[in-house]
Amino acid sequence: MQPRGKFGGLGIGSLEAINHGLLGKWLWRYRVEQGALWTRIINSIHGGNGGMSDTNTFKSQGSLWNQILNSFECLNNINLNPKSWNGDQTMAAQFLRSFALESNKQATVSERIQENIEDWERRRRPRGGREEEELGNLKSVIQQVQIHNHEDAWYIPSAPNERFSTRWFRQLIMERGASHIHTNNRWHKWAPKKINIFLWRLIRGRLPVRGILQQLGTTMPSSLCPVCDKEDESILHTFLKCDQAQFVWMRLALWWKISIPVFQLLEDVWIWIDNIPMLSNHRKIFWITVMAALKAIWDARNEKTFNNKERSKEIIFTTAQNLAYNWLSSRNPKFCIDITKWRASPID
Numbered sequence: 001m002q003p004r005g006k007f008g009g010l011g012i013g014s015l016e017a018i019n020h021g022l023l024g025k026w027l028w029r030y031r032v033e034q035g036a037l038w039t040r041i042i043n044s045i046h047g048g049n050g051g052m053s054d055t056n057t058f059k060s061q062g063s064l065w066n067q068i069l070n071s072f073e074c075l076n077n078i079n080l081n082p083k084s085w086n087g088d089q090t091m092a093a094q095f096l097r098s099f100a101l102e103s104n105k106q107a108t109v110s111e112r113i114q115e116n117i118e119d120w121e122r123r124r125r126p127r128g129g130r131e132e133e134e135l136g137n138l139k140s141v142i143q144q145v146q147i148h149n150h151e152d153a154w155y156i157p158s159a160p161n162e163r164f165s166t167r168w169f170r171q172l173i174m175e176r177g178a179s180h181i182h183t184n185n186r187w188h189k190w191a192p193k194k195i196n197i198f199l200w201r202l203i204r205g206r207l208p209v210r211g212i213l214q215q216l217g218t219t220m221p222s223s224l225c226p227v228c229d230k231e232d233e234s235i236l237h238t239f240l241k242c243d244q245a246q247f248v249w250m251r252l253a254l255w256w257k258i259s260i261p262v263f264q265l266l267e268d269v270w271i272w273i274d275n276i277p278m279l280s281n282h283r284k285i286f287w288i289t290v291m292a293a294l295k296a297i298w299d300a301r302n303e304k305t306f307n308n309k310e311r312s313k314e315i316i317f318t319t320a321q322n323l324a325y326n327w328l329s330s331r332n333p334k335f336c337i338d339i340t341k342w343r344a345s346p347i348d
């Protein structure tokens with residue numbers, strides 16, 4: 001998926017950034033709410049500074065806090081070093097000569113700002129030339145600084161009066177290109193964009209099944225599954241538990257000649273697919289067929305819900321096979337298998 005606009009258009013990239021923006025907010029809170037119970041718990045699990053000293057490598061995505069630290073990794077990538085004071089560098093790095101002359105290396109900006117610059121504690125007076133010139137620059141920077149009588153806080157460079165802005169964080173990530181962000185969001189290049197969006201909504205439980213609509217306060221004649229009329233309709237039911245779905249999964253297993261476990265959660269499906277012992281290329285094709293199966297299940301559900309037309313289970317499965325075939329042949333130049341062969345076996 002290539003970003004379209006400056007900030008990635010409507011691609012999954014921007015969704016990644018939204019996600020990272022939200023996680024970044026927790027990092028912000030961690031900084032601001034030092035001493036709170038939750039930050040102390042984080043420290044006790046992940047070590048002092050919440051495990052942030054170890055920022056060279058991306059952490060596994062396992063825990064939520066690790067995901068947050070990965071957002072922190074993005075922050076570092078965009079030069080928001082927490083040690084920086086004015087812009088991208090520490091003050092010491094910006095004014096090397098003045099810092100070398102400084103006799104109290106621990107002095108704070110607020111202490112120094114209250115004194116006349118000529119009265120600062122120094123090892124010796126600056127000796128003309130570059131030292132004087134640098135001191136002049138330092139003076140002009142210091143003059144612009146206003147010290148407020150409240151605790152230090154992280155601020156947003158473009159809007160110092162604002163507190164953390166998820167929008168700002170997100171834009172920053174998008175400007176830097178979200179492609180390097182390690183994330184568990186997926187974009188399958190062999191599937192159409194709208195199918196990727198469909199999968200994204202499905203993974204996040206954002207498809208309008210009756211159970212969700214009811215939770216949102218929509219009144220409906222029935223909360224039962226429109227396909228089987230047996231159980232309340234939920235995403236789990238529609239895509240895994242409903243007879244129609246179970247049939248499609250069973251046919252998928254036969255077609256691929258693999259055994260598919262009984263899933264209790266939709267998330268288990270993605271974890272399982274990532275761990276099937278399979279060539280990486282085959283796994284990608286398998287993913288596409290799973291996406292096509294889910295789409296065919298959803299289309300059949302909608303056809304029944306809105307047009308009261310029932311599709312046979314076998315037709316739903318054949319539709320999935322055809323969908324996947326069309327996506328692969330139009331998007332993967334190396335995919336040149338005959339449709340009859342494809343229906344017999346998806347891989348040679």
Ligand SMILES: [Zn+2]
Binds near residue numbers: 225231237241
């Ligand atoms: Zn059902």
